[in-house]
Amino acid sequence: MTAAQKHSGTPVQGAAPVPDTGVFGLLAEFQTVPQLMAAAEKVRDAGYIHWDSHTPFPVHGLSDAMGLKPTRLPYVVLAGGLIGGAVGLLMQWWMNAIDYPLVISGKPLFSIPANIPVMFELTVLCAAIGAFLGMLVMNGLPALYHPLLTNDRFRRATADRFFISIEADDPKFDAEGTAGFLRSLGSSAVEEVRG
Amino acid sequence: MQRADITKDNLQLGARAAKVTWLAGAIGLVAIAAAVLLGLLSSDGGESFATAYLTAFVFFLTLALGALFFVLLQHVTGAGWGVVVRRPAEAIAGVFPLFAVLSIPLLFNLHSIYPWAGGEAASDHVLAGKAAYLNVPFFLIRWIAYFGIWSLMASYFRRTSARQDGSGDPALTIKMERLSAPGMVVFALTATFFSFDVLMSRDPHWYSTIYGVYLFSGSVVGFCAVLPLLTLSLQRWGRIQHAVTREHYHDLGKLTFAFVVFWAYIAFSQFMLMWYSNIPEETSWYLRRLSGPWSGFSLILLLGHFVIPFWLLISRGVKRRPATLAFAASWVLLMHLLDVYWLTMPESSPTSLGFSLMHVLCLAGVGALMIAAVTYNLSRSALIPVGDPRLDESLSFENV
Numbered sequence: 001m002t003a004a005q006k007h008s009g010t011p012v013q014g015a016a017p018v019p020d021t022g023v024f025g026l027l028a029e030f031q032t033v034p035q036l037m038a039a040a041e042k043v044r045d046a047g048y049i050h051w052d053s054h055t056p057f058p059v060h061g062l063s064d065a066m067g068l069k070p071t072r073l074p075y076v077v078l079a080g081g082l083i084g085g086a087v088g089l090l091m092q093w094w095m096n097a098i099d100y101p102l103v104i105s106g107k108p109l110f111s112i113p114a115n116i117p118v119m120f121e122l123t124v125l126c127a128a129i130g131a132f133l134g135m136l137v138m139n140g141l142p143a144l145y146h147p148l149l150t151n152d153r154f155r156r157a158t159a160d161r162f163f164i165s166i167e168a169d170d171p172k173f174d175a176e177g178t179a180g181f182l183r184s185l186g187s188s189a190v191e192e193v194r195g
Numbered sequence: 196m197q198r199a200d201i202t203k204d205n206l207q208l209g210a211r212a213a214k215v216t217w218l219a220g221a222i223g224l225v226a227i228a229a230a231v232l233l234g235l236l237s238s239d240g241g242e243s244f245a246t247a248y249l250t251a252f253v254f255f256l257t258l259a260l261g262a263l264f265f266v267l268l269q270h271v272t273g274a275g276w277g278v279v280v281r282r283p284a285e286a287i288a289g290v291f292p293l294f295a296v297l298s299i300p301l302l303f304n305l306h307s308i309y310p311w312a313g314g315e316a317a318s319d320h321v322l323a324g325k326a327a328y329l330n331v332p333f334f335l336i337r338w339i340a341y342f343g344i345w346s347l348m349a350s351y352f353r354r355t356s357a358r359q360d361g362s363g364d365p366a367l368t369i370k371m372e373r374l375s376a377p378g379m380v381v382f383a384l385t386a387t388f389f390s391f392d393v394l395m396s397r398d399p400h401w402y403s404t405i406y407g408v409y410l411f412s413g414s415v416v417g418f419c420a421v422l423p424l425l426t427l428s429l430q431r432w433g434r435i436q437h438a439v440t441r442e443h444y445h446d447l448g449k450l451t452f453a454f455v456v457f458w459a460y461i462a463f464s465q466f467m468l469m470w471y472s473n474i475p476e477e478t479s480w481y482l483r484r485l486s487g488p489w490s491g492f493s494l495i496l497l498l499g500h501f502v503i504p505f506w507l508l509i510s511r512g513v514k515r516r517p518a519t520l521a522f523a524a525s526w527v528l529l530m531h532l533l534d535v536y537w538l539t540m541p542e543s544s545p546t547s548l549g550f551s552l553m554h555v556l557c558l559a560g561v562g563a564l565m566i567a568a569v570t571y572n573l574s575r576s577a578l579i580p581v582g583d584p585r586l587d588e589s590l591s592f593e594n595v
Contacts, residue, residue, distance in 0.1 A: 060593040061593065070511075074511075105471060105472075105473065106473065107471075113463075113466070113467055113470050113471075114467075114471065116463060116467070117467070
């Protein structure tokens with residue numbers, strides 16, 4: 001029995017029992033960045049949809065190799081900024097010109113130059129909140145549990161190994177065929193991950 | 196990811212540079228001579244020439260100041276991405292000796308540009324109080340100091356980098372990095388006092404402590420617009436075609452965007468404090484710019500120098516496509532010209548925009564001479580710093 005087989009699918013020692021709902025997918029390990037890049041291109045071209053790459057550091061060009069579409073996060077940030085600016089303006093207009101009219105320094109009750117600092121701050125604040133929350137939601141975070149974390153080999157994704165995982169719910173997934181496909185891409189180990 | 200292959204790139208400007216230098220130089224001299232002649236023939240004692248020349252002089256000089264700032268910034272941050280575009284910046288920053296010479300017509304016309312240098316200064320109580328600083332001899336001393344310091348700094352960084360082309364000695368990079376930090380402090384102080392002297396003292400009763408930062412922010416906006424235009428022209432002439440990629444243009448676009456926003460922030464900071472406190476000695480400057488034809492001009496500046504470039508440059512695609520970036524850069528450069536015009540002209544022409552043939556001649560003259568000098572500087576060494584230890588990093592630079 002090799003080390004790889006021994007660790008395959010066994011829960012991490014001491015961790016809470018993992019609900020076994022069947023096969024989560026396949027995890028393929030790669031030794032180098034060029035191998036990972038070449039493999040990612042092949043997985044992309046083979047038409048898989050539910051799959052991901054895992055690297056210990058950002059790899060330039062991986063998004064293209066995986067065929068990822070540009071993120072839509074900027075639109076969330078833009079919406080946050082616009083909402084913040086509008087709220088800042090309306091709030092000051094309602095407070096100072098409607099609810100509690102107060103002449104300050106001889107300026108009109110509703111006076112844009114005086115309102116801009118608050119509008120600016122709220123624009124930045126809401127855009128930043130939009131970026132932060134939008135990023136969390138789009139990434140499916142916070143996730144307290146992920147099937148891949150049960151795999152011992154996967155721990156090296158934070159150190160010196162590169163991984164591709166293909167999920168079982170992918171329309172093209174087929175336990176035998178996909179495993180063979182991943183091996184043919186030069187993976188040093190392909191393991192089944194149970195979720 | 197992959198380092199761009201520059202083995203086939205043409206890294207020298209070559210013989211064509213001399214032609215451009217001579218042609219642009221000749222055009223510049225003829226245009227300035229025509230402007231001087233027109234000024235001598237006019238009945239206003241040369242004032243229309245002096246103010247138009249001041250506008251053109253300051254506009255092009257700020258581009259060089261922005262370039263000097265960029266070179267210092269690259270060294271002080273130890274930036275890798277910008278190595279391939281540092282040579283054009285060094286070449287633009289290398290025009291200070293030319294501008295020292297070009298300032299002679301200004302120095303002969305101080306009395307028609309600055310109220311404190313004219314005959315009425317003696318009877319003005321406020322100016323009498325400022326006379327210890329605002330007087331012609333001290334102005335000339337400061338002027339010589341500014342141009343001496345900037346010429347020395349620009350020449351040091353250009354020459355040291357050129358020397359590295361041959362040796363590839365990383366010690367030179369470390370030396371430049373060490374000097375760039377105090378250089379930045381000297382730059383900030385000289386640029387600030389220069390802005391007080393050259394433009395703010397056009398209305399010597401008025402003062403704004405943020406004025407130096409305002410002119411600085413506009414200078415960097417102007418330079419950030421010129422740099423991609425210059426590298427795109429070089430690439431169109433078949434030079435450095437693989438060295439500078441869309442990734443570098445993307446970053447230059449980001450820098451332009453950042454400084455457009457910074458300019459608006461500074462401009463509004465200055466305006467709001469004076470508008471809010473509403474003290475006559477502070478509002479006089481804005482009153483001139485918010486009445487008559489200048490109020491429309493101010494609105495154009497607000498929309499054109501901030502709102503439009505903000506929405507133009509916010510998109511990733513615009514910054515990464517050379518054609519759209521060139522359009523945005525040209526637009527921003529035009530707006531920087533309007534900004535300098537707006538800072539310079541209302542003092543001598545409060546009821547009209549005062550635009551005349553004189554401005555066209557001065558802008559063409561100073562601009563052509565600047566093109567000649569930049570082309571000459573570019574021809575003196577390779578178009579990218581081939582000996583820089585961070586060249587590989589810059590060639591393989593990618594935005595995530």
